[in-house]
Amino acid sequence: MANGMDLTEDRRNSIAQEEANGATLAVTSLIERGVTTVFGLPGIQLDALFSALHDHRSRVKVIDSRHEQGAAYMAFGYAEAAGEPGVFTVVPGPGMLNAGAAIATAYACGSPVLALIGQVDSTRIGKCYGELHELPDQAGIVSRLVRSHELVFSPQHVALAIHNALDILGRPGFGPAAIELPPDVLAAKVSSGHSPASATPHATEEQNRSRLASLADLIRSARRPLIFAGRGAVAAADELRRLAHAYGIPVVAQGRAKGILDDRDPLSLNFLSAAELWSDCDLAIAVGTRMKHPLRAWPRPEGMRLAVIDIDPHSAPAVREADLFIRSDARTALPGLIELLPDLTVASRPEITVAKKTGAARMENALAPQMEMIRAIRSALPEDGVIVTDYTQVGYVANAAFPASQPGTLITSGYQGTLGYAFPTAIGAKVAHPNRQVVAIAGDGGFMFAATELATAVKHRIGVVTLIFNDGRYGNVRRIQETVYGGRVIATDLTNPDFPAFARSFGAYGERARTPAELEQALSDAFGRDLPTVIEVPVGEFPDPWPWILPGLPDQAKG
Template sequence: MELAKARSVKPAARTGGRVLADALVAQGVDHVFAVPGESYLDVLDGLYAVRQKLKLVTCRFEAGAVNMAEAYGKLNGRPAAAFVTRGPGACHGAIGVHIAFQDSTPLLLFVGQIPFEETDRESFQEVDYRRMFQPLAKWVTQIDDAARIPEIVAHAVDVAMSGRPGPVVIALSEEMQKKLVEVPDIGRADVAPANPDPAAIAKMQALLAKSSKPLAILGGSRWSEAGRAAIRDFLVAHEVPVTVGFRRQALYDGTLDNFAGDLGVGSDPALVAKAREADLILAIGTRLGEPVTQGYTLFEPAGGVPIVHVYPEPGEIGRVFRPALGIVSDVNAFADAAAKLPAPKRVAWRDWTRELRALRLQGCAAPQYEGTLNLAQAMHALQELLEDDAIMTCDAGNFATWPPRFMNFKDGQRFIGPTNGAMGYAVPAAVGAKIAHPDRQVVCFVGDGGFLMTGQEIATAFHHGVAPIVLVFNNQMYGTIRMYQERSYPGRVSGTALTNPDFAKFIEAFGGHGEVVSETAEFAPAFRRAVESGKPAVIELRMNPDQITSRSTITQMRAAASPKPAAKPKRAEAAKHPKPSARTAPKPAKKR
């Protein structure tokens, strides 16, 4: 009756800009991250009308805005919206779209567009966004008819969240936003998730029963709290050793006895070696991409080791590695089904699981590093200082291997970062996370190079009254590229050295809290002061530049790369002591 009554009511005339704002509210979008532009002024006016229902976050750079929206999608499993202006704004924001695509994160990016009547004249800031974003997004479209706004926005949300989640880009022609239309809003669709075939679950159980060295790899996005709890219950009950994919540490409680570490960039070589010994792989939610499979070398494409691949998108199963069993399923639905399996009466791989756990504990023990600041011990201290529901954001770079190696994240904590290796992600992601979850502790890990790419987004934190804590790992270089230089061209430093400001004074200039830590004992008190300040904070960690990774130094890398002197060939007995000749006689030393 109510639905029929609603259908009989004629919608009031609204501008396209207002219709778009109402469409976002109807789809449950509650955060918009934006850098304002003249190409979507009417949408900004529409957002003003719904300001009590939808929070508009004004950012300082388009890449920062889209990264904030991407972090929101990672944490909440539903898309936020980012708005950028045409041309340069869209180009700046493209990096966030690439992150969302490779990280399988639901995201909506709206781009202001030129007036439709000026198309193909190379008008001011004109770009064909269908062509520009086609390789980077799940769907790219443009709205030229304001009456279609509710339809297209609703479909965009469905596309962003269905199957393998990802970004959708929508261009908004300028004059369309001004047009008055009478069109009803469209609500959210109630779509049941894809459930696993019961026969496939039984087959997986049979494969596991035959195994002696199984290994689980968790990955992917849109895991719910219930889903993470269910997959934990299944893996604990079956005592299967668990690894997580690249930057997916938040998916499993690292304090549990069957957690074996992470497979990705900077993984423990001992764990990688053990992964090659596994006789069954349970790949649950992960893409089995290049970082997880160590450059596609961990498994055989033909399927030498049986792989059970669980993924919501059928086209991803068997894309590189042929599985023994592919299960097309929502990850949470699969976890629920797996958790209902009875625990085995006999676990043939118990010693295997204990061996992998021992390697994990051994790998995260703090070595004695050269220099006054032992980052391993600092990470151990941080682990004890973090709140049980803390959110951590991580940038790209060599520094990013320190937290996953030396910290075990708890079940309620979240750790997010760009699996596509994009620098400049962590600071805006931390700001966005704190805006979306103001009551949770948010800590950012970023290198000195990444901080100066998007560190200005700390201004957004001040503007919106939130206080993330940023740890800047300062080694005065682009560390990852320097590492590769030292491997291939030892001693020939080119383009990787950096000149940095005083990062503590940088945040103090905004009115925030700054700390500089150069000794291990200084870290914990500095972090406590940052928390107690209640302000956005930066803690600069002045590293030993020679400690290029958590496992090696530049000095060691140069020594390993240096050519070894050739062994002298053995000569006949008679030639051991030849008589000096004109060629072999030593020349007299020159007088100085």
């Protein structure tokens, strides 16, 4: 891909004379909104933008990645960890397409990611002249991958587009957003005296008090309610805890929602424990979650009502199957709901304790090798540490069983399930929280998708730690080939480098841990470093985790 091109002397003189142009407005607008980091790669269509970033480098740090997908995943990790917009920029065409998997992941997760994407000159869009990096309809492609999209045709509109996009990203679950910036728009001068326009903020959402009152009535009359929480509830974790503890309602959270209730809390359940209670549930309350697995895999009990609080009216299947849908940000809805609920006499529910203990014991017995590794990681990682789980055996189990005590400390790729995302995402999370420990859990297959971003982490001294559980194969796919397809094993064996030596060749730390105890020690040592560390953990075949992390009901479960 062409990321550099000779400029004529006239063009260099023109750049030197420019004082305020579209690119300057873009960067100053980001600064106005508190953006301090931009991930990305330079290229000819972005030259004016990177020039402006250079001029404002004391206020905005540029983390230059080795691949566009890495830049976009870093912005995703930053957004997930910080709860604030993660911004990246890439050239059009192949640059945008390279970032596409990460944009799709941000869409699946509703993450506040802002993509600043180059274009061809505004006068040539759609002309099919064969311009460098031109696509037949880039705007059409991008607009279908994001929740907010704008193609800017004048420098005067650049600031407004950025403010509008960041306003939208301020609404939980409404990311990602993309702005396409043609190079002539970025380079064009803006008349003196022009200042970046500010978009009108979105109006505050009005509560549908009648629907909240109906939900309050349902809670008062319910005897065996359950709350299912998703990432959309993380910003309302305090309110959700108040509701759960005041009325004795268990909270079921897995993956990105873990830590909304401390996993040590008697009311904190994962799917395996919740399955023990499902058949007797008379009210399920879904807060910021699609509730996909329970609603698809578990027969709905007769008489059970489903209430959904979600800002996204398309959050299927929960919204589609809801008896009561409250379209609202959980941060607004839950305080309103609590106000409508008087003090209740909460009946004792010993079955909750039994379900929690039963689920934990079943998982320990069935998945002992994975659980040993998870305990080692938990023992070394501080309470506020962040883990990013790739599609790998230990990662799968961690999504259900990793003991999290704080919300936002476990990052997944949501329903997109993008293999290889964890390492670059963890880099972005570490940039968001430089004083917290961040660990990527990867397999040998997934790590190699973006392994060269070690160069980025070393260059910028980003002390992220990556665990590579190395079984020499795409283990999950191979298991399916063996058990479902009669042993037709193909394209799943891997040829790998010496991972510790590979890491050291970039200037990072590389280690090998063969036991859980060695892993715990290696992690403890790595947490004291300001350079990245790769820890390879050689492993054999793990037990199949799926019946336990996405379980059927007890009479359907294996084992």
